Amino acid sequence: MTLPVLALTTGEPAGIGPDLTLMLAASRMPLPGRVVAVGDPDMLAERASQLRLAVDIKVLNPGQVVPDPCAGVLPVWPVALQAQALPGELNPANASYVLATLDRAIEACRRGEAGAMVTAPLHKGVIIDGGHAGFTGHTEYLRDACGVEEVVMMLATRLDTPTGVHDLRVALATTHLPLREVADAITGQGLARVLRILAMDLERYFGIAAPRIAVCGLNPHAGEGGHLGLEELEVIAPTLERLRDEGMQLDGPLPADTLFTPRHLEGVDAVLAMYHDQGLPVLKYAGFGRAANITLGLPIVRTSVDHGTALDLAGTATADTGSLRVALEVAAEMAAGQEMAR
Ligand SMILES: NC(=O)C1=CN([C@@H]2O[C@H](COP(=O)(O)OP(=O)(O)OC[C@H]3O[C@@H](n4cnc5c(N)ncnc54)[C@H](O)[C@@H]3O)[C@@H](O)[C@H]2O)C=CC1
Numbered sequence: 236m237t238l239p240v241l242a243l244t245t246g247e248p249a250g251i252g253p254d255l256t257l258m259l260a261a262s263r264m265p266l267p268g269r270v271v272a273v274g275d276p277d278m279l280a281e282r283a284s285q286l287r288l289a290v291d292i293k294v295l296n297p298g299q300v301v302p303d304p305c306a307g308v309l310p311v312w313p314v315a316l317q318a319q320a321l322p323g324e325l326n327p328a329n330a331s332y333v334l335a336t337l338d339r340a341i342e343a344c345r346r347g348e349a350g351a352m353v354t355a356p357l358h359k360g361v362i363i364d365g366g367h368a369g370f371t372g373h374t375e376y377l378r379d380a381c382g383v384e385e386v387v388m389m390l391a392t393r394l395d396t397p398t399g400v401h402d403l404r405v406a407l408a409t410t411h412l413p414l415r416e417v418a419d420a421i422t423g424q425g426l427a428r429v430l431r432i433l434a435m436d437l438e439r440y441f442g443i444a445a446p447r448i449a450v451c452g453l454n455p456h457a458g459e460g461g462h463l464g465l466e467e468l469e470v471i472a473p474t475l476e477r478l479r480d481e482g483m484q485l486d487g488p489l490p491a492d493t494l495f496t497p498r499h500l501e502g503v504d505a506v507l508a509m510y511h512d513q514g515l516p517v518l519k520y521a522g523f524g525r526a527a528n529i530t531l532g533l534p535i536v537r538t539s540v541d542h543g544t545a546l547d548l549a550g551t552a553t554a555d556t557g558s559l560r561v562a563l564e565v566a567a568e569m570a571a572g573q574e575m576a577r
């Protein structure tokens with residue numbers, strides 16, 4: 236069996252993305268795919284020397300086969316930096332470079348040159364400062380680049396608990412927007428699209444037929460019967476009712492504060508949180524460094540790390556590679572699921 240090609244975009248060059256990529260390449264622990272980094276080869280060589288890592292940077296020519304993983308060797312699809320990159324020092328001049336690495340990986344996945352793309356973290360603010368107004372993250376960029384109307388951000392981690400191993404998956408009804416705008420962004424149509432994508436891709440990639448999804452309310456105590464907000468009564472509950480009639484297994488809307496307790500999570504395949512900081516702090520508390528961020532609803536496979544650019548750690552070789560490993564493993568699993576479905 237050949238291992239899938241995993242295109243690993245190295246992310247913000249001032250952050251820990253290049254470091255983590257090099258640390259994995261230097262490691263003797265096996266990788267789940269034929270990893271090819273997408274980034275500037277000279278920057279990667281310079282960072283390897285700053286980190287004192289012996290990594291041979293192998294630039295691949297167009298059409299050249301991505302080799303099987305080999306400790307100490309990093310195959311690279313080259314994309315040239317716009318300006319020198321110093322660890323910890325953001326430079327808006329490199330914003331277009333970061334986006335060009337994404338474009339290269341997206342194209343590779345769409346052409347079948349790669350089975351999946353895995354993204355090291357980028358810095359949203361510096362991309363905007365670099366002239367890309369309206370940029371809010373990989374998730375939305377991939378949605379637009381792939382020409383789909385809706386995608387779903389889901390973070391997943393495997394938890395070792397006294398009652399056994401459990402997968403905690405948290406998907407989001409809204410992603411990167413100011414909290415002030417969240418309530419208006421939750422519409423019946425949008426919610427239905429998100430839930431359909433979530434159910435479809437849990438089956439497509441993870442073999443979970445008819446998943447049970449627990450849906451959070453938006454307001455405290457899921458609106459307290461309308462006394463603490465009306466979104467549950469007017470938007471969320473009627474949408475869930477409609478989808479239940481179609482056969483979906485949906486619990487809720489449930490108060491988010493108690494939904495994330497072991498008893499309520501029993502038998503639940505995924506939780507849908509209404510907004511970023513309702514769901515992600517819980518997941519990160521339980522599994523930071525061991526979780527992957529997965530974009531559902533795309534025609535290609537994309538996973539990412541559970542953390543950001545950690546500018547404070549760039550160039551120090553102290554960043555934890557755990558989440559990048561999980562992101563690569565999940566990407567390989569999803570690429571295999573996609574291949575089987577063909
Ligand atoms: N997938 C992506 O591209 C993501 C990008 N970001 C972006 O990253 C930038 C910085 O975001 P922050 O909120 O500061 O979060 P952050 O995750 O970069 O840092 C938060 C804290 O976690 C630590 N940390 C992060 N990754 C670590 C690792 N691998 N090992 C050890 N410690 C680690 C950092 O040192 C810091 O103390 C923002 O622009 C944000 O949008 C954030 C999350 C995901």
Ligand SMILES: NCC(=O)COP(=O)(O)O
Nearest residue numbers: 371372373374375528539
């Ligand atoms: N908190 C997750 C995050 O910000 C990552 O976003 P994206 O860049 O993967 O869209």
